[in-house]
Amino acid sequence: MPSAVHIENVVKRYGDALAVDHVSLSVPPGVIYGFLGPNGAGKTSTIRMLMRILLPDEGQIRILGDDLQQVNLDRIGYLPEERGLYKKMRLLDLLTFFGEVRGMPRREARNRGGAWLERLSLADRAFRPVEELSKGMQQKVQFVATIMHEPELLILDEPFSGLDPVNANVLKDIILEYHRRGHTVIFSTHQMDQVEKLCDHICLINRGRVLLEGTLASVKQRYGKNGVNLRFEGDGTYLHTLPEVASFQDNGNEVFLRLKDGADPARVLDAARARVSVTRYELAEPSVYDIFIEQVSGDGQ
Amino acid sequence: MKAMYVIRREYTENVRRKSFIVTTILVPLFMAALIVLPVTFALLQPEHQNRVAVVDQTGKIGPEFVAALTDSLKKGGRKYLCTVVSATGENFEAAKQAQIDGLRSRDTDIVVAIPQDVMTGGKAAYITREQRNYNILDRFEDVLNNAVLKERLATEGIDYERVKTLTSRVKLEMNQMNKEGGLEQRNFLAEYGVVFVFVMILYSALISWGMTIAKSIVEEKGSRIIEVLLSTLSARDLMIGKLVGVGLAGLTQLAIWGVVGFLLAGSALPMLVAQMGTVHVSPLVFVYFPVFFVLGFLLFASLFMVVGAVSSTEQDAQQMQAIVTLPMIIPLMSLMLFIQSPNSGLAVAMSLIPVFTPLLMLARIILLTPPMWQIALGIGLMLVAIFFSVTVAARIFRVGILMYGKRPSLREMMHWYRMAG
Numbered sequence: 015m016p017s018a019v020h021i022e023n024v025v026k027r028y029g030d031a032l033a034v035d036h037v038s039l040s041v042p043p044g045v046i047y048g049f050l051g052p053n054g055a056g057k058t059s060t061i062r063m064l065m066r067i068l069l070p071d072e073g074q075i076r077i078l079g080d081d082l083q084q085v086n087l088d089r090i091g092y093l094p095e096e097r098g099l100y101k102k103m104r105l106l107d108l109l110t111f112f113g114e115v116r117g118m119p120r121r122e123a124r125n126r127g128g129a130w131l132e133r134l135s136l137a138d139r140a141f142r143p144v145e146e147l148s149k150g151m152q153q154k155v156q157f158v159a160t161i162m163h164e165p166e167l168l169i170l171d172e173p174f175s176g177l178d179p180v181n182a183n184v185l186k187d188i189i190l191e192y193h194r195r196g197h198t199v200i201f202s203t204h205q206m207d208q209v210e211k212l213c214d215h216i217c218l219i220n221r222g223r224v225l226l227e228g229t230l231a232s233v234k235q236r237y238g239k240n241g242v243n244l245r246f247e248g249d250g251t252y253l254h255t256l257p258e259v260a261s262f263q264d265n266g267n268e269v270f271l272r273l274k275d276g277a278d279p280a281r282v283l284d285a286a287r288a289r290v291s292v293t294r295y296e297l298a299e300p301s302v303y304d305i306f307i308e309q310v311s312g313d314g315q
Numbered sequence: 316m317k318a319m320y321v322i323r324r325e326y327t328e329n330v331r332r333k334s335f336i337v338t339t340i341l342v343p344l345f346m347a348a349l350i351v352l353p354v355t356f357a358l359l360q361p362e363h364q365n366r367v368a369v370v371d372q373t374g375k376i377g378p379e380f381v382a383a384l385t386d387s388l389k390k391g392g393r394k395y396l397c398t399v400v401s402a403t404g405e406n407f408e409a410a411k412q413a414q415i416d417g418l419r420s421r422d423t424d425i426v427v428a429i430p431q432d433v434m435t436g437g438k439a440a441y442i443t444r445e446q447r448n449y450n451i452l453d454r455f456e457d458v459l460n461n462a463v464l465k466e467r468l469a470t471e472g473i474d475y476e477r478v479k480t481l482t483s484r485v486k487l488e489m490n491q492m493n494k495e496g497g498l499e500q501r502n503f504l505a506e507y508g509v510v511f512v513f514v515m516i517l518y519s520a521l522i523s524w525g526m527t528i529a530k531s532i533v534e535e536k537g538s539r540i541i542e543v544l545l546s547t548l549s550a551r552d553l554m555i556g557k558l559v560g561v562g563l564a565g566l567t568q569l570a571i572w573g574v575v576g577f578l579l580a581g582s583a584l585p586m587l588v589a590q591m592g593t594v595h596v597s598p599l600v601f602v603y604f605p606v607f608f609v610l611g612f613l614l615f616a617s618l619f620m621v622v623g624a625v626s627s628t629e630q631d632a633q634q635m636q637a638i639v640t641l642p643m644i645i646p647l648m649s650l651m652l653f654i655q656s657p658n659s660g661l662a663v664a665m666s667l668i669p670v671f672t673p674l675l676m677l678a679r680i681i682l683l684t685p686p687m688w689q690i691a692l693g694i695g696l697m698l699v700a701i702f703f704s705v706t707v708a709a710r711i712f713r714v715g716i717l718m719y720g721k722r723p724s725l726r727e728m729m730h731w732y733r734m735a736g
Contacts, residue, residue: 065546067717087546098538103328114320115547160543 015043016079018167018198019064024073026059033059035222036073041200041215046193048213048230049202050302052310056222057202058095061171065092078166088116091165095172095202099156101145105131108144109159116163123162130158134184150181157185161192168192170201174208186212206303218306220313226305234299240273242282243298248290258282263304268294270304317548321556322563329527329564338523339568343575346512362388365451367397368414368423372407372431379462380429386454398423407431411440418444427455433463434470507654510681513604514674516572518647521611521673522640524565525619528557529632532623532716541716550713554620558705562612569608573601603680603690610697611673615639617701617708624715625723642670650678657682667693669700707732 019041026034034056041047051057062068063075066082075082078089100108106127113123131137134154136147144152153176161168168189174182189212193199203209209216209230216233218226226233244250245268253269254262258277263270273279283295300308329335367384371377377399386394402410407430417423421444428440439459441452465475535541544553618639626632646653646665653662657679666675666685672693679685714731715723723731 062542065542067542067545090546092543092546094539094542096539098540100328100534100538100540102332103324107324107327111320111324112543115317115544117547 017041017076018043018045018047018078019200020074020076021060021064022074024060024063024070024075026056026063026068027071032222034063034070037219037222037224038073039217039224039227041198043198044193044196045198045214046189046212047198047200048209048216048302049200049219050204050206050209050216050306051202051219052204055219057219058171060219061092061169061200061202064169065090088163089166091160091163091168093157093160093168093170093173095175097153097156097176099144099152099159102143104141104143105136105147105155106140108155109162112159113162116165118163126162127158130162134158150177153177154181154184157188161188164195164197166197168197168199168201170199172203173201174203174205182208204306206301206306209302216302218309220310225309225313230302233302233305237272237300237305240275240277240279241298241300241304242271242273242279243294243296244269244271244282244286244292245294246286246290246292250286250290252289253282253286256282256285258285261308263307270298270300272300272304272308316552318552318556318559321544321548321553322560325531325557325560326563329561330567335564335568339571342516343572343579346576347579362390362394364388364392365395365424366422367395367425367427368400368417369397370400370402370407370411370414370426370428372402372404373429373434373466374401374403375466376429376433376459376462377401379465380427380459383458383462384455403431415442418442425451427459429459433459434467506682510654510678511650513600513681514647514650514678516569517604517608517611517677518643518674520565520569520608521615522643524561524612525615525639526636528561528616529619529623529626529636530629531557531561532620533626533629533632536623536627536716545717550716551709554705554709554712557620558613558616561616562609565608565612566605569605573604597680597684599684600677600681603677606694607673607677610694610701613701614669614673614697614704615643617704621708621711621715621728624712625718625728643674646671646674646678650674653678654682658685663689667696669697672697 017040019039021040022038024034024037025032037056037060049057049060059068063070064077064082066087077085080086103111106124109127109130110120110123113127114120118126128137128140131140134151136151136155139147144155147155157170157173160170170189173185173189177185186208189199189201201212213230215229216226217224226236228236244253250269253259253271256271258273258279258281259271260274260277261272263272271282273282279297283292286292286295369377369381371380381397381399384395384397388394400410400414407428411426411428414423414426414428418426424443426440426442428442430437430439433439441455468475468478532541535544541553548556619636622632622635622639626635649665653665653675656662662675662679663685665671666679667689676685676690676693680690710732711728715728718731
């Protein structure tokens with residue numbers, strides 16, 4: 015099976031600014047692919063090129079095995095970063111319309127739209143205008159409008175932004191369910207906990223360039239397992255001067271210490287206990303969050 | 316053809332809109348009110364008796380005036396209750412003042428003072444408390460003039476009745492030759508009214524539906540729906556869908572107005588005829604009206620689409636709309652001139668300029684029957700103009716709808732146009 019998305023040496027410039035700088039990446043079919051990066055990293059520009067909204071200045075893009083210009087975009091579901099729906103339209107009419115324009119027969123679009131509204135407990139609002147819904151509800155309806163034609167590939171730009179934890183969970187469940195049916199999901203985010211929970215693959219980009227790409231496991235592997243999470247009371251600033259510590263990350267209630275190759279974690283614990291009172295000690299692989307912070311700050315802003 | 320879904324969406328959403336329902340109902344009501352109310356008011360105007368004191372210095376005109384003033388009220392009874400105060404010579408001013416005092420104490424309603432010199436060109440006076448009823452004033456002037464004239468003729472020894480017969484006025488009846496060479500009686504004044512009503516309806520329909528299109532594009536841009544739509548259908552489908560869907564909604568409204576207007580005219584016709592005489596409106600107007608709406612809509616709506624596509628906010632769009640509406644205001648302003656000579660060279664030439672054709676050709680068709688070749692040429696030229704405006708608009712639209720931020724300059728738009736080629 016060909017890659018769901020294959021990008022090779024893609025460049026996008028806005029005037030003199032280089033938004034996407036020779037990006038190459040490959041999304042295997044059937045994965046959940048996290049597209050990470052700080053604000054302005056080039057995530058949205060890349061996604062908009064996938065949707066033919068922007069034209070790349072250089073490079074090649076293939077989607078679902080076809081050249082970008084040939085692929086039938088109805089095979090893709092796309093949720094733009096900035097949200098919006100026809101405010102005056104009735105919910106069911108809206109879903110029917112979005113199903114229809116993506117090639118579903120009218121009756122089927124209506125039935126499936128109705129079923130989705132049922133699932134979101136919005137069946138009683140089916141004939142009410144969209145504008146009467148809360149913002150979070152509207153966001154879920156828009157998500158349904160994106161997914162209801164059962165596309166093979168789902169591209170979501172910041173799907174969780176602005177959602178409360180309950181609604182984010184509803185969305186996550188729908189995404190997982192959809193993924194289990196064998197489809198591919200790409201989503202951009204800077205919410206690392208979602209990435210940790212959902213993604214098989216990640217790609218971290220910063221300032222238009224790919225810093226890391228691969229399965230979540232392999233990325234973490236590359237980082238090695240020799241990290242220590244430490245929770246303690248007292249002044250721990252001296253910890254980063256320990257000879258075993260390669261880098262030090264203050265996460266507020268905890269610190270994450272990355273150790274040098276071959277260093278013994280037990281010695282770190284001893285050294286820590288000598289000066290502060292340790293309440294928690296854990297050998298850990300770095301979280302995506304840790305990797306993100308380390309990579310992006312190391313990359314220079 | 317995915318344009319079909321856009322057509323259906325645009326049509327149903329526009330027809331369902333509250334403002335659509337409200338204007339569809341209110342405009343005919345307003346029109347009906349415009350026609351019916353003045354007539355009704357005239358009929359319902361309260362009438363009452365007026366006490367008239369005639370202060371007469373001449374001794375002859377006063378009784379003559381009162382004798383001729385025999386108008387009666389609709390409900391019966393005399394409209395004017397007159398008393399003649401004969402005040403020859405020095406007493407006149409004092410008597411006049413006494414009656415004016417009576418006016419103040421509400422013993423009388425109108426004072427007419429006729430001095431001696433009315434016989435030789437002097438003025439008489441008409442004095443009231445607050446009533447500004449021009450009908451009474453006109454009537455009094457007529458009656459007084461007749462009385463004075465009669466008296467002057469009598470002094471010269473000429474028979475008044477004979478003079479009246481000899482000087483009776485000739486009425487000029489308006490007629491127009493129709494195509495077959497036959498004559499039709501026409502009421503030009505009423506026809507001006509009809510032209511104005513039809514042209515105004517067409518003008519406002521074109522403007523409001525054009526603005527609807529611009530607004531909906533700005534909305535789709537602002538909410539990024541446009542990105543989702545363009546991932547599944549082409550800019551061309553979207554544009555066709557909007558033009559056809561919104562255009563059909565406009566036609567629906569006009570059709571409703573047409574039917575309502577027809578029924579209304581049928582029921583109110585006797586009253587109208589009584590009020591302003593027969594009005595000839597060729598049934599062909601009801602064919603040409605939708606034709607010119609459709610043509611005008613395609614021409615202007617494609618320009619409004621450009622406005623929507625290059626604007627990021629509604630304020631942006633409103634500013635730019637002025638440029639598009641300008642060519643529609645020119646025919647409106649020249650309409651009065653146009654009505655007077657609908658067949659002049661200037662009128663013919665202007666009605667053949669595509670941006671003016673819908674309003675001006677329609678006006679000419681109502682006023683007279685222009686030669687078929689002129690109508691055909693006008694429509695032909697419009698079709699050419701529509702072809703160009705839609706082609707250019709489609710290109711700018713394609714690029715513009717995905718551009719955000721500051722409004723593009725004309726040069727940037729030219730660049731987009733070439734880019735999209």
